[in-house]
Amino acid sequence: MAREHAVIFEQDLRIPTDAFTLEGFQNWVDSDDFPETGRIDFLAGDVEVEMSPEDLYTHAVVKTAIAARLSNLIVDEDRGEVYIDRTRLVSPKAGLSVEPDVVVVLWESFETGRVRYAKSSVEGRSSAIHGAPDVIVEIISQGSVRKDTEALPARYAQAGVPELWLADARGDELRFSIQTLRDGRYVAIEPDGEGWLQSPRLGGSFRLLRHPARLGHVRYVLRHRP
Secondary structure (H helix, E strand, O other): OOOOEEEOOHHHOEEEHHHHOHHHHHHHHOOOOOOOOOEEEEEOOEEEEEOOOOOHHHHHHHHHHHHHHHHHHHHOOOOEEEEEOOOOEEEHHHOEEEOOOEEEEEHHHHHOOOEEEEEOOOOOOEEEEEEOOOEEEEEOOHHHHHHHHHHHHHHHHHHOOOEEEEEEOOOOOOEEEEEEEEOOEEEEOOOOOOOOEEOOOOOOEEEEEEEEOHHHOEEEEEEEEO
16 A cells, blocks of 8 residues: 655655654654655654754854763763764653754663663664653754744653753854753753853853854854863
């Protein structure tokens, strides 16, 4: 029997009709039909599609700066793992299958079983992370403001992710927040007098800065204070 499809207008992306359940969506993710580019997320029955490339100056370089510093703090100090690009997080409890911008998992979360790797259909490979990572970072994009600031935080909270970082570099004012999970909802950490934000999960405090660079470019730096 021929497989039924629904059609999304952007780049004629074809979404299987059974992909509007978490199980069906995951089957699509593991199939050869799933696109290798773009970001496609499942949020409680909705399939969110972003096929446009990341903006280099307000998204890609911001993500790189944050991921690089977190990798230095977490991976180099052997505290856990840091994942970017095509890392899928699955939470059946939250009806969630998404690709966050940056994911941090500490070793104790693996050791306690709060986070685990999902097995891929390809032997020896893992296809996703299941559970609640310690920290998720999302860089707000022009085309997904509601998703990044409302839909995803609500689902991450339901999944039990302890800490959510949001960065917004689209305007003249660089915005950066650290939010901690309390009573099922995220509460923003108040900055100190110098703008530092404490991270309960990772320890120490952080600031995201933007500086002019050569050739009219800008440079983003994530600072950490123990």
